[in-house]
Amino acid sequence: MYAARTTPYQGSLMIDICDLDLVGRKLEQNGLVINLTKEYYQQQVIETSQAGELLARCAIANLVGKIIVGQAIEMKLAKEASVKKISGVPFLMIFKFQNN
Known part of the structure; x- marks a missing residue:
């Protein structure tokens, strides 16, 4: 299960998804802070299949958490080398x- 937010952006779809168990946490490292607030990230709670559909359709994705980042890599949307870690938590844009 994931916390997800979808936003129309310049005629495309932008998504923010994090592993549900991370909602409410604040990740801090070297001056970088990511606040995984329920108000921002948890517009809806989605299943793995819904996350896959959103990942396939979106133009921009901001992903936080081992499970959702792993799903994106399995879908070949990114390579492991692109994953960053903040306070030990995987983060991927x-x-x-x-082409239009």
């Missing part, structure tokens, strides 16, 4: 280039 994906930007898909769209």
Whole structure:
């Protein structure tokens, strides 16, 4: 289960997804702070299959957590080398280039 937020962005879809158990945590490392608030991240609670659909459709994805980042890598949307860790928690940003 994941906490997810979807936002229309310049005619495309932007998603923010984090592993549900991370909601409410604050990740801090070297001056970088990510607040995983329920108000921002938990617009809805989704299952793995819904996350896969959103990952396939989105133009931009901000992902936090071992499970969702792993799912994106399994879908070949990113490589392991692109994953950063903040306070030991995997973080991944994906930007898909769209040809119009």
